Structures are given as C-alpha cells and as structure tokens.
Amino acid sequence: MRDTAHNALETALRPGVEYADVRVVDLRERTLGTKNGKPSQVAESESLGLGVRVLAEGCWGFAATDDLSKAGMERAAAQAVAIARSSALARVEPVRLAPVDAYQAAWMSPYLIDPFSLSVDTQLGLLLSIDAELRRNSGITLAEASLSLRREHQVFASSIGSLIEQTRTYTGAGYEAYSFRDGDLQKRSYPNSFGGQHQLKGWELINELRLVENAARIADEAVALHDAPPCPQGRFDLILDSSQLALQIHESIGHPIELDRVLGSEANYAGMSFLTLDQLDHLRYGSEIVNAVCDARLEHGPGLGTFAFDDEGVPAQCTRIIDSGRFTGYMTSRETAAAIGQARSNGTMRAASWSRLPLIRMTNVSLLPGPHSLDEVFGADHAIYMETNKSWSIDDKRYQFQFGCEIAWEIRGGKRVRMLKNPIYSGITTEFWNACTAIADRCHWTLWGVPNCGKGQPEQVIGTGHGASPARFRGIRIGAGSGE
Amino acid sequence: MSQTAELVSERQCREALDAAIGAARGSGVAEVEVLIGAEREALTRFANNTIHQNVEAIEHHVSVRVITDQRTARATTSSFDQGAIARATTQAIALARASAPDPGLCPLLEPSEAGTPPAVNRFDEATAAATPHSRAEAVQRAIDAVRSAGQTAAGIYSNGESFEAILNSAGVAAFHRQTSAVFSITALAEDSSGWAKVSSTSSKDVDAEFLARQAADKARRSRHPREIPPGRYTVILSPAAVLDLAGQIFADFSATAIADDRSFLSGRMGEALFGENISITDDVTHPLQSGPAFDGEGAARSRLSLVERGVAKEVAYGRTAARREGRTATGHGFPQPSDAGEMPVNIVIAGGGTSIEDMIASTRRGIFVTRLWYIREVDPYEKIMTGMTRDGTFWVENGEMQYGIRNLRFNQSVVELLRNVDALSPAVRASGEESFDMVVPAMRANEFEFSEVTRY
Structure with missing residues (x-):
C-alpha cells in the first residue's frame, strides 16, 4: 500500500499542481445480527481503493478509484487535476493552507484481543444467548442483537513529504428489546441505541459490556414501560x-x-x-x-x-x-x-x-x-x-x-x-x-x-x-x- | 451506440458469477448468488459564491451470497479479480457454515418465480457524459443569479451513473443501468434563506438558473422574519416537504414489519386511516420514478396499491415473508439475509387539481413550508414525527403570502396529517434530504402542530 500511495502521489504531481495528497485505504468489516432467535445478518466485506486530492489554480479537485493499476491511478490523478481546473471557473479567492510539518509515521490502535480472530460461531453464539435472555420475558415481541467489527488500514502520502500509515480496529455491539401491546410500542436498548457501544478496541470491549448479564433487566424495563405513566409535561x-x-x-x-x-x-x-x-x-x-x-x-x-x-x-x-x-x-x-x-x-x-x-x-x-x-x-x-x-x-x-x-x-x-x-x-x-x-x-x-x-x-x-x-x-x- | 464506457458489462457479471460458482463447487456448495454494483458519481459543491469541493468517485462491488444446509451468508469485495471473487465466495461459505440454520430460509430465486421485470429506460448518455467543466458553467450561472439578488449561494450539482445486477446459479440474471442529475441550491440573505432542488435521471431536467432564481426569490420574500407563537395551524407543504414527512411511513408498509409488530399498520390493515383523498401506489414503471425494476433477489417488482381512498390495502412482501404467510412475493425484498425484509421504494402519492397558488389564494390563515429538516420519529405507532422548517417559511393570510416567519419545530402525526388534507396539487417528482425521491403533490392540511419556535 505504501508503494501504491507513493506511485499515485507521483502521478498526481503534474505541472501546475500546487499540493497533492493521496489516501490508500483497505477496509475490512464484519456485521453479524440476530433477530428473534435466528441469524439475520452474517456478512463480511472488503474494500480497497484510493482517493487523490490536488490543489491546482487555487482550487481543490478530488478523484477516487478502486482501480489500482497504473492506468487507473493515472486516470484518477488526471481527473482530480481536471476537476480542480474546472473549479477555477467559479473561484473567488485561491485556497490558502495553514502549514503542517512533514511526518513519516506508522501507528496501530491498541487492542487486547483481535476481534476478527474469534470464530463467527462464537460471536453469533453470544448474540443468540442475548436473544434468548431477552425473549425469556414473554412480553418481548421483537429482540434484535448486533455486532460490528471494522479494521481500516490507511496510507497517507502528501507532496510536502508526509508518509503516514495507520491501522485502526473498531468493535461495537448492542441489542434492542421491543414490546408491543394495544397500540403501544416500547423499546429498550443496551448499552445504547444506534447498535450499542462502539470503541477503538478489540474483543475486550465486548467482555467489558456485560451484554448477557443486562439482558433480563432491559427486557423487563421494555415490558414495564407499558404500565408506566407518561412523562409529565x-x-x-x-x-x-x-x-x-x-x-x-x-x-x-x-x-x-x-x-x-x-x-x-x-x-x-x-x-x-x-x-x-x-x-x-x-x-x-x-x-x-x-x-x-x-x-x-x-x-x-x-x-x-x-x-x-x-x-x-x-x-x-x-x-x-x-x-x-x-x-x-x-x-x-x-x-x-x-x-x-x-x-x-x-x-x-x-x-x-x-x-x-x-x-x-x-x-x-x-x-x-x-x-x-x-x-x-x-x-x-x-x-x-x-x-x-x-x-x-x-x-x-x-x-x-x-x-x-x-x-x-x-x-x-x-x-x-x-x-x-x-x-x-x-x-x-x-x-x-x-x-x-x-x-x-x-x-x-x-x-x-x-x-x-x-x-x-x-x-x-x-x-x-x-x-x-x-x-x-x-x-x-x-x-x-x-x-x- | 453508447458514448460512455460501461461501468460493468454483462459479460463481466457472468464471469463473476462463474468465478463464484466455481469456487463454491470446490467446497460442495451449489447455491450461489452474486449482487454486482458500480457507481460513478461526480459532484460539484459550492458555497459563499464559489466552488469549494469538487469530486468524482468510481466504486464497484461484487457481493457473493451462498446457501448451504439452510444457512446463508454474504461476503463482498471491491475487486472484479477472479481470485478476489473466489476468496469472497470461500469467506461467504465459511460464514454460512458458522451460522445457525434457519428453517424459514428461502432457496435461491428461480427464473420462473422471478418473472420478467418491466422495461424501464433510465439511462441518458448526455447525463453520463457531463463533465466537471459543464457542471462548473451551470453552477456559475446559478451563482450569478443569486449574487445579482444581493445574496450568497450554496449548493450542489451532481451527475453520475450506476449499475446493478443480480445473477444466481439457478439462472436468474437481471441488469439495470441508470443515470442521475441533482441540483440543489440555497440562497442566503442577511436574515433569511430560500431553497430549491431538482433530481432526475436526466440533466435535461436541470435548469440551474431557474432554480437559483426561485431560491433567491424565497430568500428575498422571507427577509426580516417575524415570530409567530407555536400552535395548530393550517399548513401548505411544498412537494419536497410532503416527501420528507410522508416518506417516514413507508418502511412500515412491509409484511415483515407488521409481523414484527413494529409497523403502525399492525392491526390496522383495511382500516380507513387517512382521508378519502389519499391514494398511494408503489409503481416502478411510473415515468417520473427511478431505480431498477427488480428487487434484492432479482424478482420483478409488481405494482402495489398501498392506500386506496384512505384505506390501507396492500403491503410489500419479500419472499421470506410471503413464504411464511402463504402469500405471493411482490418484488420488494431487500438483498438477503435481511432483518427488515422488504419495503416499497417507488412511491407515488396521487395528486389533485389545486395548484399551490390556488391553495394560498384560498387560505385565510396558515403557514407555507418550503423545506423540512432533521425529521425523527417520536411515536412509532401514531407516526408522530418531530423536525424543523427551513429555508423559506411564510405566513399566509387572506389568500396571500404575507411575510417570512422564524423557523418552527413540529410534532405531528403523519397519520393525522393525511387525515386532514383538504387540497392536493398535481403530483411531481420531488426530492428532499430526509427521505428518498418520490412522486408526490403539494398538500394543504389543517391542524398541523407546531410545538416551538427557534430564533432564526
């Protein structure tokens, strides 16, 4: 990826380009979900591509491609420059940039347990355990649990001489318990809505969240809300x-x-x-x-x-x-x-x-x-x-x-x-x-x-x-x- | 003869399927589906009367799904390389085998069940071939129109093309190619703003200067906004405002959502929920619609009568929901596996014969809304939504738009709104930011609840 970033940057540095940077990103994601006792989402994805940003004639141009061949990079670089030049048609003032130093660095976010190292059946098993715990309460009409893992490996190269490689690993998990009764739909989520808690951590986050341990309480609260009075105004x-x-x-x-x-x-x-x-x-x-x-x-x-x-x-x-x-x-x-x-x-x-x-x-x-x-x-x-x-x-x-x-x-x-x-x-x-x-x-x-x-x-x-x-x-x- | 290079050819799609089938066969798996997508989107963005962001991105994906022993899983790659597709297939198989069996899982769609998607032509060569230069020229004309009104312009002009295909080892093969053009502009005056937007499959429908003048006129007429107290008012909603608000209910027109008891239609099908003047269909063939005529498994989309003269009549059925309930799938399923199941996505709300001008002329006291913003659900069963007005809100009195007013927060049931409509304009293709594009009319409705006023 460093070579790709370097080559793409070289390609972008054409006559008239005042500044250029390139990001090459390799992204891997795993998404698992369960719904009422069954897997509802079992998916992985990988995406590799690059984005070229140039400053020419005082204007920005950006082009991105997943074609990392020499021809693909050249096309993206040429398009970024053409876009920047077209922006100049409606330019008021040229872009000015605050200075930044050049850095050569490699950084990886820390984690204790690589979340991608655990088997999918172990991870789905956790979600199914949560699901079973939620639906132990007969008032729960819908239980959903999810787990999302993401690893971003990025190389950044810029025309001022920076070459920065970063790898970040994210883990997230959570669940929702719904209860529907007589036209009243109530929901409780744990540890948060939006799919739960998400951090720049490994599987250790999941162990910290005590997901299964809280499921019965969350289900009980979702059902109890039906009988609770409305919040006063x-x-x-x-x-x-x-x-x-x-x-x-x-x-x-x-x-x-x-x-x-x-x-x-x-x-x-x-x-x-x-x-x-x-x-x-x-x-x-x-x-x-x-x-x-x-x-x-x-x-x-x-x-x-x-x-x-x-x-x-x-x-x-x-x-x-x-x-x-x-x-x-x-x-x-x-x-x-x-x-x-x-x-x-x-x-x-x-x-x-x-x-x-x-x-x-x-x-x-x-x-x-x-x-x-x-x-x-x-x-x-x-x-x-x-x-x-x-x-x-x-x-x-x-x-x-x-x-x-x-x-x-x-x-x-x-x-x-x-x-x-x-x-x-x-x-x-x-x-x-x-x-x-x-x-x-x-x-x-x-x-x-x-x-x-x-x-x-x-x-x-x-x-x-x-x-x-x-x-x-x-x-x-x-x-x-x-x-x- | 095509002027632009294809993002993906049908031959590439068939080769991708063959690569996936070959890799799966080596692992003893026979049921394979590939979902192929590609997009080239170019977008010129302007603000403060200058182009400040200008981008183009070309993206591809090949998503492989396998079925084995009543288990299914999906793996996706951004590469068309045969090795990458084989790896994705192997990964999908590993994921599926690690998964739990689902007795309700449908086998792959067969061609006999898929039907023939209706023909839709949504590709325009000129739109696909538009250049950054041509977008910049149109943007400059729009900026000039706003600047000449003493205002500041911000907005976007985008064009692009997309490709979708679904092929499976049972013989289903469906392809869709489409272009898009979107122009949106906000004109900013000292203490007011105006907005206009158009979205189409063809850049021929984009008149940047006209939209700029519309936005500038709204900003001019809403200057020095006055504050009105919260309360229930007669409201005239532009088509974009109708789209953004009414659009919040259509995920509920899903057999899966009803079975899950998370739809406002649970226990209400067949009831007269809305006024008799409200009829809503899902119709992919409508000339103002966009998108492929097949669903996430490759099944042909059928026409649905969602609401007929106020009565909730039909909902979408994906194959899983249809199989569970002994019904026929309607061709609205999401790619599998999916917890949401299905949803109508080509909404057409039938219009009426009252122009917006006539609605204003016949309104004694009310509020005209150009655009709504940040709409979120407060009550899922009554479909109470909250959100804000934005970029051109006016007080209407004695048949005339009188003056601009400060923006208001609403807390309004969409079910109640569609019961209280007393005038509809002809339906148009509308585009907002809070929901997907639809064909909808402007509406006048009574007793619309504005709960608070902001200071802008």
Whole structure:
C-alpha cells in the first residue's frame, strides 16, 4: 500500500499542481445480527481503493478509484487535476493552507484481543444467548442483537513529504428489546441505541459490556414501560445518563463548532452554526462547571474519533472547546484555520472511506468530568432522570433541539420513585448548557461511540466519540406539545 | 451506440458469477448468488459564491451470497479479480457454515418465480457524459443569479451513473443501468434563506438558473422574519416537504414489519386511516420514478396499491415473508439475509387539481413550508414525527403570502396529517434530504402542530 500511495502521489504531481495528497485505504468489516432467535445478518466485506486530492489554480479537485493499476491511478490523478481546473471557473479567492510539518509515521490502535480472530460461531453464539435472555420475558415481541467489527488500514502520502500509515480496529455491539401491546410500542436498548457501544478496541470491549448479564433487566424495563405513566409535561430539573448526554454533546456542541459549517460550506445541506466568529472567546456557552474538549489523542480514550494523524496529515490534538463555560475553540482544517487567521489546523479532517473527500468531522468531543458524586447529581428534591436516546432533532443552526429517551424515572429526594414512559425534552443550546448545575466525576465518565454521524455531499457517515458522565440541568422544558 | 464506457458489462457479471460458482463447487456448495454494483458519481459543491469541493468517485462491488444446509451468508469485495471473487465466495461459505440454520430460509430465486421485470429506460448518455467543466458553467450561472439578488449561494450539482445486477446459479440474471442529475441550491440573505432542488435521471431536467432564481426569490420574500407563537395551524407543504414527512411511513408498509409488530399498520390493515383523498401506489414503471425494476433477489417488482381512498390495502412482501404467510412475493425484498425484509421504494402519492397558488389564494390563515429538516420519529405507532422548517417559511393570510416567519419545530402525526388534507396539487417528482425521491403533490392540511419556535 505504501508503494501504491507513493506511485499515485507521483502521478498526481503534474505541472501546475500546487499540493497533492493521496489516501490508500483497505477496509475490512464484519456485521453479524440476530433477530428473534435466528441469524439475520452474517456478512463480511472488503474494500480497497484510493482517493487523490490536488490543489491546482487555487482550487481543490478530488478523484477516487478502486482501480489500482497504473492506468487507473493515472486516470484518477488526471481527473482530480481536471476537476480542480474546472473549479477555477467559479473561484473567488485561491485556497490558502495553514502549514503542517512533514511526518513519516506508522501507528496501530491498541487492542487486547483481535476481534476478527474469534470464530463467527462464537460471536453469533453470544448474540443468540442475548436473544434468548431477552425473549425469556414473554412480553418481548421483537429482540434484535448486533455486532460490528471494522479494521481500516490507511496510507497517507502528501507532496510536502508526509508518509503516514495507520491501522485502526473498531468493535461495537448492542441489542434492542421491543414490546408491543394495544397500540403501544416500547423499546429498550443496551448499552445504547444506534447498535450499542462502539470503541477503538478489540474483543475486550465486548467482555467489558456485560451484554448477557443486562439482558433480563432491559427486557423487563421494555415490558414495564407499558404500565408506566407518561412523562409529565412542564419545566423540571433534568438528569441525563451519560449515553444521552453524549448525543446532546454531539448535536449541540460537536456540530456547531465545525468551522467549515460556521463559514458556510454546509449551508445547503447540514446547515450552518449559531457560533459565528464573533462569539469565539466571548460567548458564555455553559455554566462554570461546563468544560469540553475535542480530543483525538489516544490518551483521551479509545474513541471512534481517536487517531494519530487526521486525513490531511495533521497530528492528533486536544483543543479546549469550552473552558469554565466560555466558548474557546472550533474544530479546524488547514484551509479553515488559515481562513480565520489561525496558525495551524487542530487536526479534525476525516473521510468516511477512500472514495470520499476529508471534511471537518468531530473526533472525540467530550464533556469533561465534573466535581460531583453521583449522589450529588441525583440529589435534587425533584427531577426527571432520562436514559438512552430514542429520537433526536436540532435546527440547521444547531440552536433549538428536541430529544426523546427510551425511559425515565421521577426522582424525589435523590431516589427513583416511579418509571415514566415516552420522555421528551427540548431547549435552546446555550440556555441548556448554562442550566447545567451538576456533572458527575470521572468514576462515571464513559467515552461513547456514535457510529452514524452524517455530513457532506455526497453524504459521509462516520463514527464520532463523546465522553460524558451523568449531569443535571435546572428548569428544562419536558414534553413536546405546543402548550407549556 | 453508447458514448460512455460501461461501468460493468454483462459479460463481466457472468464471469463473476462463474468465478463464484466455481469456487463454491470446490467446497460442495451449489447455491450461489452474486449482487454486482458500480457507481460513478461526480459532484460539484459550492458555497459563499464559489466552488469549494469538487469530486468524482468510481466504486464497484461484487457481493457473493451462498446457501448451504439452510444457512446463508454474504461476503463482498471491491475487486472484479477472479481470485478476489473466489476468496469472497470461500469467506461467504465459511460464514454460512458458522451460522445457525434457519428453517424459514428461502432457496435461491428461480427464473420462473422471478418473472420478467418491466422495461424501464433510465439511462441518458448526455447525463453520463457531463463533465466537471459543464457542471462548473451551470453552477456559475446559478451563482450569478443569486449574487445579482444581493445574496450568497450554496449548493450542489451532481451527475453520475450506476449499475446493478443480480445473477444466481439457478439462472436468474437481471441488469439495470441508470443515470442521475441533482441540483440543489440555497440562497442566503442577511436574515433569511430560500431553497430549491431538482433530481432526475436526466440533466435535461436541470435548469440551474431557474432554480437559483426561485431560491433567491424565497430568500428575498422571507427577509426580516417575524415570530409567530407555536400552535395548530393550517399548513401548505411544498412537494419536497410532503416527501420528507410522508416518506417516514413507508418502511412500515412491509409484511415483515407488521409481523414484527413494529409497523403502525399492525392491526390496522383495511382500516380507513387517512382521508378519502389519499391514494398511494408503489409503481416502478411510473415515468417520473427511478431505480431498477427488480428487487434484492432479482424478482420483478409488481405494482402495489398501498392506500386506496384512505384505506390501507396492500403491503410489500419479500419472499421470506410471503413464504411464511402463504402469500405471493411482490418484488420488494431487500438483498438477503435481511432483518427488515422488504419495503416499497417507488412511491407515488396521487395528486389533485389545486395548484399551490390556488391553495394560498384560498387560505385565510396558515403557514407555507418550503423545506423540512432533521425529521425523527417520536411515536412509532401514531407516526408522530418531530423536525424543523427551513429555508423559506411564510405566513399566509387572506389568500396571500404575507411575510417570512422564524423557523418552527413540529410534532405531528403523519397519520393525522393525511387525515386532514383538504387540497392536493398535481403530483411531481420531488426530492428532499430526509427521505428518498418520490412522486408526490403539494398538500394543504389543517391542524398541523407546531410545538416551538427557534430564533432564526
């Protein structure tokens, strides 16, 4: 693959090309699923190809191919240059890039147990055990369990002399229990919705998740929800579990800090951001206890956004996004950093595959642990505690949001007093984070994987990481009706 | 005579099948299916009145499925190399043998069961041959139209071609070749925006300047948006807004979803769920539709009457669901194995005779919606969806569009929406971002629930 990347780069360096980079990616995936006691998905796939990105006449061109012959590479390189030159027809200013050093590096994400080394029957056996445990409760009408494994081997080469080889191994698993009764469909997922938990780990993640051990509880909760009262509407203190808070972070911190979105690149599709440039270092994003980072380094944890270098050869970094409540940083690329006068990219350019252009994507955007014990977070006289995301929606400036969760409990005096069904909350991003009154400490902090983040045209679906511990928010709007 | 090189030839497909059959035979497996796909997609993206991303990607895949001892599995490769296909086949066999038997598993589709897919011609040479230069010229014209209105343009112009084929060792062989052209534009003014989009199998249907002027006009007319309180309002939904919202229900028109009790139609088939003015078919042969006329196993798609004058009549049946329930498969199955089973994908909602202009003219108080965004399900049985308006939301009063309003969040049951429709425009091919392209009318409906207002 190194030779392929080198050859493709040489091919791309034609007269008039100011900069070029090449990514050669070899991707292997395994997807297993069960449904009501039977295998529903047993599949593996492999995909090998390369993408060539060039800067010519001050404009970008990108072409990708799975034909790695000399002719295929030449065609892709020529097409990338032709595309860049055509872009110049509608150019306002030439692209400028913040500098980056040249790196020669090889990096492999650590794992204890290679997930591809386990036999498929062992892995399916685990899912079938979960399935059996879920359906032990006769109220469960549908049980689904899934396992996804992914290994990306990538070589990046650029015209400034970088040659970076990275191999990342991801593992994910989870399950859902559905119960349908009299027109009421309830669902519980474990350890999270979106196919469960996903991390940059090996099979050891599966052992940590205690999937089978939690199945009976999850099934019981799904069935019990039918008899639970609906979550009351009004303004209440709200406590979120760390998985729901991870998605809250994703939507209302992660997306708005994408600098390409701020600058208008996504205006037609994913939208823009309320975080206009004048807000940097000024906006009171959250309360004093709110601290958030964008951190791709392994020391942050084995997240879906962990790597050694981003997809334009910039080293992994930690950027402080919110510092004691104050907004302090965007996610940038070499181009957008230069556009706002910053000296360097903070390394967040990622592509979903060899066939896609790198874009600014969340790495691991995390809420740092707070100073509170779990008892203190739950210590409110009266609150609603919600767990596990069910629905999520936010406006195209990332300002007004509504989330639904699978289950809630009414909290009185720090104790769960009754289960509630169909909980929903909504709010305005900055009002919500400024209402944060307690964040649990590192003992309760989890780095969640969100595997299905979409952005860009053609759309790219990529995994992102979000660390969070349970937190409490004061006076949040609960319910979805037009009446308060 | 074709002007553009084929992405994949039928000969290559047959060679891929032969390679897979050969590799399987060596392992004592006789039932083999190959699903072949290829796509060339070129997309020019613009924002801030300049082209900022411009890409082309060519991708192929050969996906081999085997059946052995009531077990099935799939392995996929991006290479047409005979060795890669043989390895994928061996891997599929290993996966299948490690899997558990499924007594309900269907054998491979036989040609006699597959039927003959209706002829559809969805390939346009000029669209396949479009160049980055021709896209850039069209984009520049669109940018100029928006800029001349004192606004900023963002959007895409894409064109491409795709190929799909399914062949199996029982003799099924189905091929589909198609082109696509998509133009979408957002015009941004100081405190407002407008949007327009078209999607077709032919770039002849793309008039970039016209769409740019439409978007700019929406942005101009919605400037200085006012805030209106949340509540229930009469709403006029553009075809794109209808598509994005109504499109959320069609995965439920599936025999598997009903059997799993996760469809809003569970226990409701035959009921008058919607108004008498709502009729919905699935019709792959409709001239404004796209996609292959066969399903994920190669079976010919049949026409379905999903909703007839408000009554839920038919749902899609894949082979597994049909076998389980003693029914005939309808040609809407997903590639196997699949937990979702099947789904109608060529939706046509019958239109009416009221133009959007006439809907506005006959509305005393209401809201016109250009586009919806980030739609998610809140209640799966009542199909309550939440989402936002975007890029051109207007207050309508006394028969006229009065002014732009700040965007609103809705929490609305689609079932209830389709009960409350009192006017339909003629149906058109519409394209949004929240659902797949469909043939749908604009609709006016009463009592649409807007639950909150944002500040933009």
